Amino acid sequence: MFEIVSRRELASNIVEMKVNAPRIASSALPGQFLIVRTDPFGERIPLTICDYDPKNGTVTIVTQTVGHSSHKINDLQVGDKFDDVAGPLGRPSDLLDLPEEELKKKKILFVAGGVGTAPVYPQVKWLKEHGVTADVIIGAKTKDIFTYVNEMKTVGNVYLCTDDGSEGFHGMVPALIKDLIDNQGKTYDHCVIIGPMIMMKFASLTTKEYGIPTMVSLNALMVDGTGMCGACRVTVDGQTRFTCVEGPEFDGHKVDFDEAMRRQNMYRNNPKIKSETDNCKCNG
Amino acid sequence: MANRIPRVPVREQDPAVRATNFEEVCYGYNSEEAQLEASRCLNCRNPRCVGSCPVHIDIPGFIRQMVDGNYAEASTIISADSSLPSVCGRVCPQETQCEGSCVLGIKGEPVAIGKLERFVGDWAIDHADELPRPEIKRNGKRVAIVGSGPAGLACASDLARAGYDVTIFEALHAVGGVLVYGIPEFRLPKERIVAKEVEAVKRLGVKVETDVIIGRTMTVDDLLDKEGFDAVFVGSGAGLPRFMGIEGENLNGVFSANEFLTRANLMHAYDSHYDTPIYTGHKAVVVGGGNVAMDAVRTARRLGAESVIVYRRSEAELPARVEEVHHAKEEGIEFKMLTNPVKILSDDKGWVKGIECVEMELGEPDESGRRSPIVKEGSNFTIDCDVVIMALGTSPNPLIKSTTKGLDTTRRGCIVADEEGRTTRKGVFAGGDAVTGAATVILAMGAGRKAAKAIQEYLSE
């Protein structure tokens, strides 16, 4: 049993929890995810690890309420327990493989959209700890739904944008990427995008125009998360890959986003299917 | 003469009824039926059945005890060689093992060894409290077991009996491996049988930690170097599903059998009290001919879909247990033999709307001795369907190999181990599907027990 030791609402329907899971806390690395199950009747729900604290034995998850299962997660309070928390799953971010020297020279841009902000945080924080300060674009529809902005400011250079212009740059993420490069003299040689599939698709198209190598973190449907079922398969560069073991991060210029979006919605709003579900990384 | 009695038929659920529920198909023998069937055994001096049992259970020995109703004795005799009789009695391919060699089978029907074994196993579960508890002298040495399938459970149970301090680490939230995520309830009841077998292992003092993925949460090296284990047994199975690589395989409505069965079994998606969804559509085509294919097609049938098996060889080559094929047919499953898919067809929204197949014919025998199927050119035809389930076999997951120093695998990803389960890494043993590739419960169990012996030798060196 995995006890919730802290809980706060970051915005309406977006909840951050610290969960006691010492084994995961001491083995997690940026870019990885875990799987939770609230109770014996629950689905196995993948969530990106948003922070980890080996000293206190906790991991941080951020969940947006979209359907039945994420609702169940967000209903839990401090002192409540998850039946299961398994992880860390997936491969850590590619940035972790770079030699320190090479890493220090990198100009890195992170692009976070919606509830994808928290999952970006551990990577930016890790870079900061390794002497690299990255630029971070955080996009939202409107200013009320920004999350993790203050945390992010402590570890990276934050640029905000809103669709309605209520805060920061007025426009969507791809427009701000262009603005930074075309008008503010920025150059980048690596980009990581995490957010809703549609945002990752269009932001990747933009970075492709500029020839910036780009990784995206895919929030595919999953069951086991260990490579056993293939529910999470996506097409990257014409090849079928299992997101849970070969991902979750893939080359954003090679992912078949249209297929990924279609597969992600397989069980959603499908009258032919018994239960409403939201099994796909709820924070991706 | 005893052998004049015909094989005692076993009671089963009516096919029309069971095709709509997940209750066990076969009721098994009652005590009277079991004794009568047991009386058919000739107690051969050179029993052919024993030679064909992968773990050499003393078959005439336990059957002899059953004739007089000495079930506790029968159970003790079986336990000397098998730790999962109520499971194996249900899922072993008896027709190619013990029963396939039974001398009575030459002229008539072989002794129903599987059904008798099942009876004894179930009896032992029901009478667990009355059976003598083994005295265990703890020796303080610690062994970690990776994976809680039949291989891991058998290895753990033998080591615990011998006094070792054993912990099983399982990646999933439930214990039992394929027994809980793959084989369906209607063939192997989870609460009544599997959970009881697991409890029996725990009663021996074996600790079980679920939600631990070795290679991620901790590595095999961590277990030996940091967690203080003296040896590790890897029984991680062969869970990685294969696909055909044909067009349309990533359409909505195409699943691996592992996904489909995991949703149904491990996640109980067939029961509306559980949150996990499952999609069967109106018509499901299952590609493959093994036990996995039969389990998937019969699960789809029970969930209300018209269901079809598509297999590229002929019925004689179906690798599934004969009983499963027979049951599937009774339940109204259509069998399309000598048929191979070439393409899955999409509707305008990216969902499956049909599967294009070709007819096959059998050519010359290949290395395996089976006649290999050849495409009949120009025989393409389409089966309309909205779900396609791929049951093409599985291979071992590369995670443990890629995170463990000095652990060799074959080209096909199987861990290299000798007959006793010793791998290329000192202190690390392996067995079951992780070593052989997808095989059977009895072989996995047997491999777990052999490795338990080798581990004891290693730790007393």
Ligand SMILES: Cc1cc2nc3c(=O)[nH]c(=O)nc-3n(C[C@H](O)[C@H](O)[C@H](O)COP(=O)(O)OP(=O)(O)OC[C@H]3O[C@@H](n4cnc5c(N)ncnc54)[C@H](O)[C@@H]3O)c2cc1C
């Ligand atoms: C649908 C289906 C039907 C079958 N029907 C039959 C049948 O009728 N008769 C028969 O004899 N055989 C049958 N089999 C085959 C049989 O189930 C297997 O051969 C047997 O279960 C193998 O046992 P095992 O212990 O090696 O592995 P498994 O049963 O596969 O168990 C391996 C366990 O290890 C866990 N694991 C894997 N990796 C890790 C890791 N890194 N860390 C921690 N845990 C890990 C897995 O989650 C799993 O629980 C069937 C298989 C399937 C899939």
Ligand code: SF4
């Ligand atoms: S071969 Fe058949 S008759 Fe002979 S001992 Fe075995 S089960 Fe009995």
Ligand code: FES
């Ligand atoms: S979630 Fe099952 S293989 Fe990835």
